[in-house]
Amino acid sequence: MTDFAIYCVTMIAIWSVxxxxxxxxxGLTGLVNFGxxxxxxxxxxxxxxxxxxxxxxxxxxxxxxxxxxxxxxxxILPASRLTQDYWALVTLGAGELFRLAMLNIPGIAGGxxxxxxxxxxxxxxxxxAALALLVATVxxxxxxxxxxxxxxxxxxxxxxxxxxxxxRDPVRFQRVVTAISWAMAGLAGxxxxxxxxxxxxxxxxxxxxxxxxxxxxxxxxASILGVxxxxxxxxxxxxxxxxxxxxxxxPFEFVANLRLGLFGLVLVLxxxxxxxxxxxxxxxxxxxxxR
Amino acid sequence: xxxxxxDSLIYAAEIGIIAxxxxxxxxxxxxxxxxxxxxxxxxxxxxxxxxxxxxLPLVPATLxxxxxxxxxxxxxxxxxxxxxxxITPEGKMIVSWGVALILRAAIACxxxxxxxxxxxEPAALNALGAYFTSQDVAVVAATLAAxxxxxxxxxRTRAGTxxxxxxxxxxxxxxxxxxxxxMIALMxxxxxxxxxxxxxxxxxxxxxxxxxxxxxxxxTFSAVTIGGLDRVFGAAIGALVLSLAQNLLIGxxxxxxxxxxxxxxxxxxxxxxxxxxxxxxxxxxxRTPGALAAR
Numbered sequence: 152m153t154d155f156a157i158y159c160v161t162m163i164a165i166w167s168v169x170x171x172x173x174x175x176x177x178g179l180t181g182l183v184n185f186g187x188x189x190x191x192x193x194x195x196x197x198x199x200x201x202x203x204x205x206x207x208x209x210x211x212x213x214x215x216x217x218x219x220x221x222x223x224x225x226x227i228l229p230a231s232r233l234t235q236d237y238w239a240l241v242t243l244g245a246g247e248l249f250r251l252a253m254l255n256i257p258g259i260a261g262g263x264x265x266x267x268x269x270x271x272x273x274x275x276x277x278x279x280a281a282l283a284l285l286v287a288t289v290x291x292x293x294x295x296x297x298x299x300x301x302x303x304x305x306x307x308x309x310x311x312x313x314x315x316x317x318x319r320d321p322v323r324f325q326r327v328v329t330a331i332s333w334a335m336a337g338l339a340g341x342x343x344x345x346x347x348x349x350x351x352x353x354x355x356x357x358x359x360x361x362x363x364x365x366x367x368x369x370x371x372x373a374s375i376l377g378v379x380x381x382x383x384x385x386x387x388x389x390x391x392x393x394x395x396x397x398x399x400x401x402p403f404e405f406v407a408n409l410r411l412g413l414f415g416l417v418l419v420l421x422x423x424x425x426x427x428x429x430x431x432x433x434x435x436x437x438x439x440x441x442r
Numbered sequence: 443x444x445x446x447x448x449d450s451l452i453y454a455a456e457i458g459i460i461a462x463x464x465x466x467x468x469x470x471x472x473x474x475x476x477x478x479x480x481x482x483x484x485x486x487x488x489x490x491x492x493x494x495x496x497x498l499p500l501v502p503a504t505l506x507x508x509x510x511x512x513x514x515x516x517x518x519x520x521x522x523x524x525x526x527x528x529i530t531p532e533g534k535m536i537v538s539w540g541v542a543l544i545l546r547a548a549i550a551c552x553x554x555x556x557x558x559x560x561x562x563e564p565a566a567l568n569a570l571g572a573y574f575t576s577q578d579v580a581v582v583a584a585t586l587a588a589x590x591x592x593x594x595x596x597x598r599t600r601a602g603t604x605x606x607x608x609x610x611x612x613x614x615x616x617x618x619x620x621x622x623x624x625m626i627a628l629m630x631x632x633x634x635x636x637x638x639x640x641x642x643x644x645x646x647x648x649x650x651x652x653x654x655x656x657x658x659x660x661x662t663f664s665a666v667t668i669g670g671l672d673r674v675f676g677a678a679i680g681a682l683v684l685s686l687a688q689n690l691l692i693g694x695x696x697x698x699x700x701x702x703x704x705x706x707x708x709x710x711x712x713x714x715x716x717x718x719x720x721x722x723x724x725x726x727x728x729r730t731p732g733a734l735a736a737r
Contacts, residue, residue, distance in 0.1 A: 183532040229725050236474060236531040237724060240667065244721040247660065251714045357659075361539055368536065404555055412547025418540030419522055422533065 157274045161346055163379075163386045164281035168288045168339040169363050170370070170378040172332040175292055178372035178432075179301060180328045181308035182230070183239040186246030187363050189226070190219035190333040192355035194340020196253060198268045199260035199350045208269055212341050219337025220330040227329045231322045246360060254352040265351025268344045277346045284342055285379075288335050292375055295331070302435075304328060362389070365418050371428025380429060385414070446693045448572035450685040455585035456647060458681030460640035460658060461665040462592070463633035465677035468666070469609040470629045471523070473534035478637055479655045479662060480545035485511040485638020486645040486654070487549055490558060500562070504584075504642045508635035515634030516627045524623070542655070550652040557651035581643045588636060589678055596674070601628060609672065660713055664720040688715050 169191055176182040197214030201207070226245050230238045253259060260266045271277040295301050303324060307314045311321045344350050362385060370381020388410060396406040421428065460482050467475045488507035492498045498506065518541060526537060564577035596602035604625050607615040616622050644658060661684060669680030691707045692715075707715070 183535075185535075229727075233724065233727065234531070236535060237671075237727070239532055239535060240474065240663065241721055241724045244717045244724070247717045248714065248721065251711075251717065255708070255710045255714065357656075361543075364536060364539075405551060408547045408550040410547075412544050412551070415540040415543025415545075415547065419537055419544070422529070422537045422540070423522065423525055426529070426533075 154274055157278045159387065159390055161274070161278045161281045162390060163383050164278070164285040165339050165343050165346070166363065166366065166386050167285050167379045167382045169336050170367050170382045171288050171292050171375060172336040172339070173363055173367050174372060174375060174378045175295065175304075175328055175332040175335075177367065178374070178378070179296065179304040179308060180325060181235065182227075182325060182328065183235045184242045185239040185357075185360060185364075186226070186242030186244075187336065188355050188357070188360040189242070189246040189249055190223060190336035191340040191343070191359070192246070192249055192253070193219045193222060194337035194342075195344040195350045195355070196260050196340075197337070198341045198344035199266040202268045203260050203266050208345075211268075211344070212338065215337040215341035216334055217337075219340070220334040223329040223333030224326060227326055230325055243357065243360075246355075247357065250352050250355050253355075261351070263352065265349055265353075267349050268347075270348025271345050280342060281346065284338060289375055289379075291331075291335075296375070300324070300327070362414075365414050367428075369417055369421050369428060371430040371432065373432035374428065374430040377428050377430030388413070444570045444572040446689045447686075448574050448578075449693075450682070450689045451582055452574065452578045452647070453689070454678075454682040454685035455582045456640060456644045457658070457661050457665050457685065458640075458678040459585045459588050459636050459643065461662050461669065461677035461681050462589070462674050463636040463640070464662060464666045465669060465672060465674045466629055466633045466636075469672040469674060470605065470612075470626060471527075471534070472672075473531040473538065474663070474666075474671070475538045476535065476659075477518070477538045477541040477545060478633070479659045480542045480549075481511050481515060481634040481637035482641030482644065482658055483549055483652065483655050484514065484545055484641070485634075486641035486650055487553055488638065489642040490560065490645070490650055493560070500560070504639055507642065508638040509631075511638035512631035512633075512635040515630040519626065519630050524626075546652065546655060553652065555652055557649045559649045560646050562646065577646060581647060584639060584643060585678075588639060589675065592632065592636075592674065595632075601625070605629060660720075661716045664716040667720045667723050684716060684719055687719060688712050691715055 169187065172190070173184065173187050176184050176187075194215030197216075197218060198208075198211035200214060201211035222245075226242060229241055233241065254263055256262065257264075271280065295304075303314065303317075303319055306317065307319075307321050307324055314321050314324070347354075366381040366385040367378050368381070369384065370379070371377025392406055392410050393403065396403040399406065460478070463481070464475060464478045467473070467478065485507050488510050489500070489503045492503035492506050493500055496503070522537060522541060523534065526534060529537075562577060564575035564580075567574055567576060567579070594602075596606060604615070604620045605628065607618070607620055608622060608625050612622065641654075641658070644654065648654070648657075661681075665681035665684050666677045667680070668683050669676030669678070692709055692712065694706060696706050
């Protein structure tokens with residue numbers, strides 16, 4: 152039981168990092184990334200690549216932490232020419248391209264069978280590592296949110312043209328946010344690979360992207376506390392499916408499908424009833440003259 | 443070569459009719475509807491149920507399923523999308539994903555995860571060196587008939603004119619007295635009805651399973667993107683272009699053409715080509731209206 156609780160906390164921490172990464176992109180800046188699973192997958196496959204090709208374990212972290220933001224900068228390139236809904240399709244496609252490449256080119260990291268990665272055997276260590284990453288991410292994201300950069304990102308979210316008239320280059324800000332948030336998600340991916348000890352393409356589908364989105368939308372995209380709360384609710388629901396199935400004596404698949412429908416319902420209801428999420432954005436008042 | 447063309451045409455017919463519905467919805471409501479693919483799956487299962495449990499022959503079963511799925515879409519619009527007309531297109535996309543999850547869960551819970559097959563035994567045919575079945579002919583004919591019917595509706599009737607007016611300028615159309623909400627309901631009826639027919643065709647050619655949505659999703663959105671997102675008949679062309687690209691890249695001996703020994707793109711890259719084409723087209727797209735000026 153304690154083992155399960157520790158595992159839950161680990162997973163919640165890792166997925167919260169992914170949520171906060173999306174919070175920076177969508178909640179603060181208004182970037183609609185439908186390929187949020189991509190930096191996560193790159194991080195995990197960094198570990199997988201290192202394991203397959205006999206590279207030392209730390210190189211996986213380097214690949215995850217460097218390749219994810221670099222690829223993010225490539226994916227953000229067309230954002231200046233496309234409206235957000237078109238760009239959402241680009242990111243969705245980019246995530247799928249990566250997954251299909253991993254699936255169909257076994258030489259990179261095992262293809263459809265996946266690859267085993269050095270597993271952190273002590274569950275307590277894994278939890279502490281995940282919590283440490285979460286705390287670092289939260290502090291960093293908070294710092295961004297309260298800085299002049301964060302204020303500018305909010306301006307960008309509300310009105311790109313206004314940001315441009317203030318003499319700021321929206322595209323540059325979008326690039327900075329993408330690099331930072333994709334690095335976070337990449338590191339979360341590498342850690343995830345080492346916690347689970349095994350990765351395969353089926354763990355990085357569009358469905359995972361939307362698991363992150365549902366958590367962020369439910370909790371409140373513009374609030375870090377909200378994102379962590381939303382992730383906790385969604386992950387606990389996901390992780391407890393097995394027990395609900397045992398307890399209710401219904402087939403596991405049936406319960407898993409019900410859960411999927413419940414997630415969909417949550418997404419729709421939040422948009423209809425509480426579009427700002429469980430924890431709304433705090434309005435900040437800054438009086439420039441008194442500073 | 444004619445075999446590749448025939449296969450492309452058949453696959454394009456299955457995807458094209460689904461893609462046209464996505465484009466129709468995008469033209470009127472300006473958002474990419476992820477739930478559309480689920481309408482196809484729901485439609486396929488409804489056809490199967492009408493055929494299997496009500497004992498209807500396939501053609502009336504498909505038509506009944508198209509009407510039922512269309513009404514379902516109108517109902518979903520009333521309950522969800524109609525209340526969210528004013529939010530951003532991205533927001534609607536996210537909501538449509540939620541609707542998709544609900545529909546998928548409902549199908550999987552009602553019918554289970556096992557795959558089913560339509561009890562049809564088509565006759566094998568052979569023309570111009572290509573092999574196909576009588577069912578393939580019916581699939582292509584159904585899609586062509588649907589395209590023709592939609593063309594006549596859009597360009598020969600008052601309702602069609604109203605729909606086109608809404609698509610080109612919704613505010614102007616409304617001030618000129620076009621009943622927007624009624625027309626939107628009509629759009630859902632057509633769009634989801636087409637999806638139901640397309641889903642049925644797809645299930646006839648392959649098999650019926652709850653996760654066929656993931657198999658349909660990528661090629662459909664790829665076809666719509668190639669066609670131009672709000673171009674209804676462009677989506678059908680896009681499906682044909684995509685299908686040809688897939689079958690040519692996979693079926694033609696590219697290595698032989700370049701004198702590098704026999705080599706062609708492996709079959710497993712079929713989805714890769716679809717998604718790659720979608721991303722490529724989006725990247726090559728000129729600036730979309732409302733996007734920031736590039737510096």
